[in-house]
Amino acid sequence: MHEASIVQALLDAIDDQLRAQGARSVSAVRVRLGQASGVEADLLAWAWEALREGGPCAGTPLELLPVPVRWSCLRCEVDVPLGGPLRCPSCGGPAALVQGDEIVLDRLVLEVPDV
């Protein structure tokens, strides 16, 4: 589904870094993926295998770091449990998603030719 377009965006972001660093290939890629991001890790991994071929990421593994969902009340600084209404158990105010919707490229290892 949309995981393919996320992988395309990932490959584009990697290309930007390759150009900036004068690198030719990539030996490691890591993405932080929130469990409430709407992106399925399995599908992302599958799309990566398919779309990385023929480019500087051919054969490069994709490391996915899952980030758990956390809803909190920013005012009371307490976590709001899942499964019930997303309101603060203390003040009744709306909870905020403080973690869990990330789709972030956070690590790359590039191979730069020695000069």
Next chain:
Amino acid sequence: MCDDCGCGDTEKVPLKLEVKLLSANTARAQELRRRFTQAGVLALDLMGSPGSGKTRLLEATAQALGGTRRIIALSGDLATDHDGARLRAAGIVGRTITTGTACHLDARQVERALEPLDWQGADLLVIENVGNLVCPALYDLGQAAKIVALSVTEGEDKPEKYPVIFREADLVLLTKTDLLPHLPGFSVEAFARSLSRVMPTPRWLPGSAQTGEGMPAWLDWIAATRAATLPIGRALGTA
């Protein structure tokens, strides 16, 4: 490694980054948002399953506004121009974005679809997304608000089954309420509870394009959102 000059060696360069993968789409969408606001156009991203009543809602809205407001619609359709054709018949200037196998619209497609249209004079631009409760949730289209249409025939627990799209929604429209007498298994209270588990500040309106139920509240919401979003002169129609 070459014995003569060491050529062919590469150095491993680790980079610590923080690149949001949706940032390219978000940047385009922010630019669209700026253009919509400047032109005084209220842009809405209308999402929902296939058959949730999105196109019917637009037809009914155009009818209820009776030409007092200029509406433009962009319809994401996988393969046909059916939605676009219905909207044109209802007096809505529209264009179809044929998405092929793509499961969502993105900001670039919206940009391109708007190019040949004289949209700056519209009051309301509705982007009718591809029928899908999964993928469209992630893509900012420059809208002022995201609307999710959910019909009573889809089940009262759908919000919890599709938490991302309902979390992202600014307003949920519970459609086809005229069918409730035929759906003893659908509890509006259970739907509201399900929504509260994924939408911290649940905002929803029931309605039926068939009977007109909910239309005044929907039109009021549109007017209030225009007033809250757009520069004062344009919102009052004086600019």
